[in-house]
Amino acid sequence: MRELISTFKNLPRHFKTALQNLIRNNVMSFSSIFAVTITLAMIGIVGLVAFNVQDISSSIEDEISIYVKLDRTIDDAQAEAVGTQILALDNIANVEYSSKSAELDRLIESQGEAGAALFESYREDNPLGAAYTVTVTNPDLIGQTAQKITAIEDVNTVDYGGDSTTDLIKTLNTVRNGGTIFVVALGVIALFMIANTVKITIDTRKTEISIMRMVGASNWYIRIPFMLEGMLIGLVGAILPCVMLFYGYDYIYKITNGMVVTQMLSLVEPGAVIVQLVQALVGLGAGVGIIGSFISIRRYLKF
Amino acid sequence: MIRLENVSKTYNRGIRALNNVSLTIDSGEFVYVIGTTGSGKSTFIKLLYREIKPTTGIVEVVGLDVAKIPNRKVPYFRRNIGVVFQDFRLLPTKTVFENVAYALEVIDTPRHEIRKQVRQTLDLVGLGEKINAFPHELSGGQQQRVAIARAIVNNPKLLIADEPTGNLDPDTSVEIIELLEKINQSGTTVLVVTHDREVVQSNKKRTIVIDNGYIDSDTSTGGYGI
Incomplete structure (x- = not known):
């Protein structure tokens, strides 16, 4: 209980420490942020493609x-x-x-x-x-x-078009399921990548953690700045992919007039989809940063 | 302050680091612990700050049976003890001021109190001018002074120095030992682990010799083999 109260009371100080560490460990921070950026950009692009495949396949089905x-x-x-x-x-x-x-x-x-x-x-x-x-x-x-x-x-x-329609529906289902599996798999890989980056960052600082323990810092006191730092890495890493998706997709939508090949295969309108995707990327970056730090630091806090 | 009663420590691989050790160190004492590499002196001090637990026997520090302290209470227990290491172990991304202040921040000391105590302590160790420097900008002796300042800033009852002069030249070593004596004079119990004969011979204090896991000699007159 005492630890919990102290943790909340010191939140501004922890935040300052996290920000300071991020800036002072600049090389390590930069490489972590870069890894997160690449991963989230990948998820963003694939996510957007999957969104569109989903939308196109259901609009085809609606026509049947x-x-x-x-x-x-x-x-x-x-x-x-x-x-x-x-x-x-x-x-x-x-x-x-x-x-x-x-x-x-x-x-x-x-x-x-x-x-x-x-x-x-x-x-x-x-x-x-x-x-x-x-x-x-x-x-x-x-x-x-x-x-x-x-x-x-x-x-x-x-x-109803007989077997050719049934075949088309089967194909659409396969494409859709395949897309979903691909996005989920990529998401899992991304989570591991981000978590691993955070782990490496923490591994290089195990001496720092042992010093903190030596002067009598409670486990939460040590953990919180690392978790906040992980969150900041995730958030900063999400900026570029979000900007890229936001403007990039808008640009693609404009130059194609929202169509792929024919009117029937139309792109999902930007706006809501991009907002959702940006939210997902920001949440994913920050969430994985926090959870990754929490898990990685655990083994250094055991007695 | 410290009481060991029939303490033995056997590591998982079957290595016996300490054998049936019993000793008492009173409040306010200045004690040298000497021994060769692998003699068991590192195990001895690790037992004192509850980095490890004894296999058998009782280790009592500041009136607490360390083996009985639950894991989550260990940080609170350690606030009674200051530890200084051979390799200084300063936080590399924090300034001198922040390194020393950290020991007070973790125990929720008010900000103005931190500023006052850190300045006082840095003046005591002779580094009042270097508060904004980073550890890598300091000499070995200066870094060790910062480490000592961090160890004593919250007025611990016990200060353990593990080979504090191991990385320093003889002149600087003398200065560090003098500083530790000054701290001892203010009432803190000081335990210096070393294999530096010079240091021990020139400062006649109680000396405990650990050899092969046993207490070889424990004297209040100082020096090897007396």
Whole structure:
């Protein structure tokens, strides 16, 4: 208890000591900060790429839908009944109705200039059936959902792209999972790297620690400045990666107009994402600095 | 001040550093402990400031059984003891003033009190002019004076000096010993571990000779082999 009170009372002094040590051990501090900078920059870049891959893959998935054609002989009431049955199924996100004539309009439009001449005459006796465009909540189960829809009465054909769509979804899942694993693995490696840097910094100062112990400094009194120093190394090390991500991504977003290749593969807007990422990097740098120091110094404080 | 009763210390590898040692050192005494390398004198002083615990026997320092002090209380126990080493062991990134002040900061001494006591102590050891210097800017003798100042600034009851003149030339050594005597005269018990015959012969004080883990001789007349 006495130690705890003393620790809080001396916090400004500890902070001053930490700052002083950081400046006076300039070479060691610089190399630690440099290592943290490199690591956090790596995490930042990979994190940003992963964010975008995630976003692009989910926007692709959002585009995937089931096209349900109804029998051309049924009336509006029957068509509506089919819609209700589809909605009642599991895994349905949205159902959009398109009437017979709307389907004809779409067909005409898809044929370009010649469309009107070719198909306008069918307006009186429309050979097309009404249709539903169904989007699903879980694209992984799109095949099963399509099968269930096929079984509904008055449904003529169901099209979701078949195996090629399933394959696409599988690929997207692999990319996404792979990306997540990669980011997590990189994060863990980064933590070890930062912790190791802090450990080396502390190892070079074990004589200093033994002196502190000799004059009767309590363990917390010794530990706190080292932890604060670790935090400062983490924070200073995070500055450059944060600035780089903030301005760098903004720049990339501007010159690409927010698109990769096509409109469909759009980049995540800067702003919120960058703020989140900057927060994560600052937190990671400071957190690992504090925890790394705490762990590294432990073995020098044993009796 | 110090009492050892049938103390033995055996290290993990089976090396016996001290064998059944018993002795008493009273408050205010000035005592030399001499012995060759590996005689057990380092073990002896490490027992006193609770760097190690005895295998058997009782070690009592400033009225406390050191083996019974719980680990977390060791820092508080050490505040009763000042220790000076052969290699000075100053904090390299702190100035002379900060090095000495550190011993007071850790015991929550108020800031104005720290300033006063550090200045007084640095004047006592003759380094009042060097308060803003860093250790690497000082000579060996000056660094040892800073180390002594740090060891005594909080008025410890016991001052242990482990080969304090080991890295110093003869003239500087004499000065350091004189300083330790001055500190002793103010009432602090001083224990000087050395193998410097000159030092011991020229200052007739109680001398304990440790050899091969045993107390070879303990005399109050001073000098080797008496």
